[in-house]
Amino acid sequence: MRKISLVIVLLFTLVLSACGNNGGNASTTESLTVNIGLLKNVTHAPGFIALQKGYFQDAFGANVKIEVTAFDNGSDFSTAIATNQIDLGFVGPGPAINQFLKSENFRIISGSNNGGAVLIARKDAGIHSVKDLVGKTVAIPTKGSTNEISLRLLLQQEGLKVSTDTSGVQIISRAPADTLVAMRQKEVDATLIPEPWGMQMVEEGTGEVLVDWDKIPPNDGNYPLTLLVASDKFLKAHRDLAKKAIQANLDGIDFIKTHPTEAYELISAELKELSGKGMDVKLIKGAIEHLNLTDEVDLEVIKTMAKVSFDAGYIKDIKEDELDLSKFIDLSLLDEVKQNK
The missing domain is CATH 3.40.190.10 (Periplasmic binding protein-like II)
Structure with a gap:
């Protein structure tokens, strides 16, 4: 028994035990x-x-x-x-x-x-359109980033090429906070950057919107x-x-x-x-x-x-x-x- x-x-x-094993x-x-x-x-x-x-x-x-x-x-x-x-x-x-x-x-x-990303041009860089980026330096957060993809598509739309000299657009990578400083110190001419960094540059008078978020490729934002x-x-x-x-x-x-x-x-x-x-x-x-x-x-x-x-x-x-x-x-x-x- x-x-x-x-x-x-x-x-x-x-x-x-089996029930507790889920x-x-x-x-x-x-x-x-x-x-x-x-x-x-x-x-x-x-x-x-x-x-x-x-x-x-x-x-x-x-x-x-x-x-x-x-x-x-x-x-x-x-x-x-x-x-x-x-x-x-x-x-x-x-x-x-x-x-x-x-x-x-x-x-x-x-x-x-x-x-939610925007293309910002430095105010005194003489950039009034995307075509004016030739010979300029544009910052993106990191190589291969979504922002770089959008920038390359935008340049393709305008018939511009990416280069390492003044014959095209030079792309460099900078963390957003570092890009903010670089724009102030005139080390870069423009940036395709996620918000709120673009807004901050506009608010402090460092840059101006060259291409707004709803026109950034692909698919217009x-x-x-x-x-x-x-x-x-x-x-x-x-x-x-x-x-x-x-x-x-x-x-x-x-x-x-x-x-x-x-x-x-x-x-x-x-x-x-x-x-x-x-x-x-x-x-x-x-x-x-x-x-x-x-x-x-x-x-x-x-x-x-x-x-x-x-x-x-x-x-x-x-x-x-x-x-x-x-x-x-x-x-x-x-x-x-x-x-x-």
Whole structure:
């Protein structure tokens, strides 16, 4: 009789253990840390709001610790997610495409913002049109960035070439904060830069808008500038948490649209946490007005941007007809979130 009781107890214990195993999904394990990355640009505003309002934390639960890493450019972000230093976060398509074609171990899981970069000319540089950029130096945040792709497309539209001498347009990479200083010191003539840096240059009288955000190619400003991506490792182990991250992003987008005044203050607060310095609400308001906050991702636009990166030599060891980005975009989780699955 005692043997039968012991068997019953063991079976009951095994059942409880199986239930607690959650079908192999480790999302509910204790003391899990999720590493989120993003850039210190207002174009990443939905992510800022999701952090400030606690959307990520509330969705993940109390057992999940969130660590945030701020990057100055998308190239560093893309390297970090490809090497599993971060799990998910917000980045532009340019550097993400370049890195994905090397590692193929992370995916776009949602859009966050379309557009929000402007071409600024230094006021005393004698630049009144894009054609005046010949012989001038134009700064972009980093080589292979989304902003460089847009700049190259813009120059192509005007029949201009990129060169290392005065016969064409010279492109150099500078972090946005360094570009601000370089414009003041007349070290660069123009910059294609994400907001709010463009607004800041205009406000302080350093530069003027040469091409506004809604005329920047591709697609007249309606191109992905900020995407939510996640590593394959994280998606495999924590698919449910990835869906919750998507919902936090959607909630951030919605909050900015429905509570803009409060959102400006929260964005400034997050900028202060990420960079040590907040920003004038007036600048943030102007920058937000230059964004098209959306979860949509246009594969054709992504392909156009990949072609520019290929032509510029940033995509190597792959033939043009082998540029397959179909696996780079996985919106199945976004669809499930929208269908409340």
